[in-house]
Amino acid sequence: MTQITETLPGSRSSLDGEIPAVRLGIQFTRYPGMEQLPLPDSLRQAVDDGFTLVVLNNIDAELAGGVADTLDEVAAEARRAGVELQLGLGCAGPAGDPAAVRADLRRALVRGLELGITEFFVYTRSEREGLVEQGRFLDHAAQLRLIRANLESLAADALEHGARINVKTHEDLASAEVLALVQGLDPAVFGIGLDVANLVVRGEDPHAVANTLGPMVRMTHLEDLVLFPVPHGYRRRLRAVGEGVLDWDVLLGGLLAAGVRDFTLEQHRGMFDTPVFDRSWFRHEPHLDAPELGQLARLGVLTHDGVARGDIPPLTGWDDDPAPAERRRQLLHSAATLRRILNSIGARIAAPATILSGEEGLS
Numbered sequence: 001m002t003q004i005t006e007t008l009p010g011s012r013s014s015l016d017g018e019i020p021a022v023r024l025g026i027q028f029t030r031y032p033g034m035e036q037l038p039l040p041d042s043l044r045q046a047v048d049d050g051f052t053l054v055v056l057n058n059i060d061a062e063l064a065g066g067v068a069d070t071l072d073e074v075a076a077e078a079r080r081a082g083v084e085l086q087l088g089l090g091c092a093g094p095a096g097d098p099a100a101v102r103a104d105l106r107r108a109l110v111r112g113l114e115l116g117i118t119e120f121f122v123y124t125r126s127e128r129e130g131l132v133e134q135g136r137f138l139d140h141a142a143q144l145r146l147i148r149a150n151l152e153s154l155a156a157d158a159l160e161h162g163a164r165i166n167v168k169t170h171e172d173l174a175s176a177e178v179l180a181l182v183q184g185l186d187p188a189v190f191g192i193g194l195d196v197a198n199l200v201v202r203g204e205d206p207h208a209v210a211n212t213l214g215p216m217v218r219m220t221h222l223e224d225l226v227l228f229p230v231p232h233g234y235r236r237r238l239r240a241v242g243e244g245v246l247d248w249d250v251l252l253g254g255l256l257a258a259g260v261r262d263f264t265l266e267q268h269r270g271m272f273d274t275p276v277f278d279r280s281w282f283r284h285e286p287h288l289d290a291p292e293l294g295q296l297a298r299l300g301v302l303t304h305d306g307v308a309r310g311d312i313p314p315l316t317g318w319d320d321d322p323a324p325a326e327r328r329r330q331l332l333h334s335a336a337t338l339r340r341i342l343n344s345i346g347a348r349i350a351a352p353a354t355i356l357s358g359e360e361g362l363s
Contacts, residue, residue: 089165123167
């Protein structure tokens with residue numbers, strides 16, 4: 001893990017005195033537990049639930065004409081409610097024809113800028129053991145160079161409009177690799193989107209990484225996790241915030257102190273293993289160190305103990321996708337947990353300008 005020992009260009013630090021208002025955000029393609037809602041109604045539901053930040057995973061369907069383009073309506077509704085929109089641009093590689101990848105990313109960026117969006121994120125899908133692309137083998141270092149070139153192609157448009165593009169800590173990259181990508185690009189444009197649950201897939205301790213990357217974090221993607229021991233290592237499953245094994249007082253307190261002001265919930269169903277019992281796995285994980293692996297084992301023990309107490313369902317109970325009512329419950333529980341902890345450490349949580357019903361909302 002690369003440690004930050006000084007303030008970096010583009011980084012932020014905590015402010016002296018009163019903490020400014022923070023925002024609770026929700027990230028979705030369609031609203032969790034209410035996926036049947038069209039996008040404008042998804043935005044209204046987010047407002048109704050008290051969120052002041054909405055991060056759209058992507059607008060691929062709208063750009064491709066797969067659904068009616070209601071993006072201008074959504075943007076207008078967000079402005080009326082005092083809610084900021086942010087946007088995922090898609091995958092920055094390394095797979096695919098670079099020209100096509102860059103064209104797709106730029107198309108999403110331009111449409112987002114037209115909507116008044118100035119904060120974006122990208123994710124990556126590298127292969128640790130290498131991949132064959134365009135007829136040639138790319139080791140992981142070559143893949144990172146290609147990802148960087150794809151990102152760099154967006155820099156001029158983003159800089160012209162005062163926009164930022166945040167590289168997400170996805171399951172395929174170690175946090176030090178994400179940090180190196182961002183440090184090698186224009187700090188006026190590029191930052192980090194911190195997904196805490198993804199870090200364990202690369203054998204990293206989310207608490208340590210959040211502390212290290214905090215000054216560079218512009219976006220967050222937050223959910224809890226459990227780690228089940230399996231014959232080759234650990235199996236990650238995702239839970240509502242406060243129902244897993246992460247220490248949210250430590251995570252949120254550290255991020256707040258580092259200057260992070262947006263705390264965004266993400267609910268997805270990615271299933272990944274961390275094969276730490278397989279010696280060959282370590283050949284492609286040069287970032288690993290013993291203390292963080294020790295913390296990974298600690299999270300595994302906490303999961304084991306939670307199952308023994310009956311607080312955490314056993315692994316056999318995690319194979320089916322949760323029903324809409326359960327996804328809805330998880331979302332509201334996560335938001336209530338974030339709100340409670342942020343309030344307890346002195347953060348002032350902004351509310352939408354307009355709450356449409358307030359019956360189930362969080363304000």
